[in-house]
């Protein structure tokens with residue numbers, strides 16, 4: 001098979017949302033492909049796609065994300081455009097992607113994973129444990145809210161939505177004294193000079209697939225498959241296979257406080273997972289270790305164990 005590479009006249013079209021983080025991730029994808037095939041940046045076109053999620057989030061800026069729509073809200077239009085041939089690739093944060101895949105599309109290429117940890121961000125305080133009693137912390141993440149309240153039930157949590165820039169502005173304006181963001185996003189946007197400390201996964205286990213970028217293509221597009229193979233990171237794929245099997249076995253979505261992290265040491269894997277009640281009062285955590293190739297089985301096994309420990313009805317609040 002001979003690969004017909006894209007040219008400035010017939011560029012490879014990369015679809016993405018328009019937030020600064022999404023654009024940084026699309027540009028990283030483009031730059032890695034350009035380097036792998038020695039192509040000029042003009043051989044690629046970055047296509048910004050507005051999603052229902054972006055529109056609704058703008059209108060209902062103070063409401064929790066889970067109230068304004070279900071999963072796929074921020075990706076549906078992008079996947080439709082990909083399926084209909086309007087773009088050739090779609091770049092996603094894997095943390096935001098459901099575990100099922102629309103027919104005709106495949107999402108199995110991952111860039112090397114960034115820092116998986118959460119960052120604690122506060123102009124005035126050194127870390128989660130140093131916050132005075134009653135301090136107001138902003139976050140839109142059900143997981144971070146539940147984990148924080150589990151460790152620090154005395155704190156107050158307020159809804160904190162918007163892109164990274166918006167959230168930092170809210171901190172500046174004093175809406176909250178601290179917030180959390182993914183280290184990966186800050187690094188990818190070159191924003192590590194803000195006042196922050198990386199959280200140990202022992203204090204705050206990250207979201208499943210945090211820090212991982214996935215690139216989606218049409219199942220029948222062999223050129224895309226061949227080009228993506230050149231930038232794929234196998235270690236990230238091994239980690240995500242375990243973490244996403246854990247998530248899928250919990251039937252989890254972004255509406256459920258779930259955390260999971262697989263770490264590799266040579267051929268061995270350590271997989272940690274946690275499920276929490278939204279108020280943080282109850283948490284069930286566990287881990288598995290074994291050969292990395294058994295990651296998906298470890299993920300399913302850990303999920304079953306945590307579900308059994310939590311008992312029936314633990315996820316009952318889910319609509």
Ligand SMILES: NCc1[nH]cc(CCC(=O)O)c1CC(=O)O
Pocket residue numbers: 093094095096180181182183184185209210211212213
């Ligand atoms: N849900 C929003 C989202 N999706 C991916 C990232 C960060 C990048 C990543 O985790 O890969 C963020 C923002 C954040 O959590 O700070």
